[in-house]
Amino acid sequence: MTLLLCSLICYLLGRLFSKAPPQQINYFWGFRTNKSMKNQQNWEHAQALFGEIFEKIFRYAIMASIVWFIVDVVLLIVGYENILLVSDISQAIILFILMFIVYQRVNRELD
Structure with missing residues (x-):
């Protein structure tokens, strides 16, 4: 469940940055490295x-x-909470990996 909701939010954030990225360098909003x-x-x-x-x-x-x-x-309905916990933890790890990939790809393109 974690991956779906967070992926949707990240997708919408990507759309926002594609349509209206921050124009001025700032310390509050944007891809800041x-x-x-x-x-x-x-x-x-x-x-x-x-x-x-x-x-x-x-x-x-x-x-x-x-x-x-x-x-x-299905895991929630069947009642396998332990497996559901492992599933949520793995989804969180996948999110971190995807965000790290984005970070690396963008930073690599900059001079």
């Missing part, structure tokens, strides 16, 4: 790239998580 905040050109490129990659990766994550969601509902 040392490389992205180095200059205005890097900032604009990082925000657009982040939105594009975030949207693409989490679109596929939503599709994959639908099956996982169905399995979680």
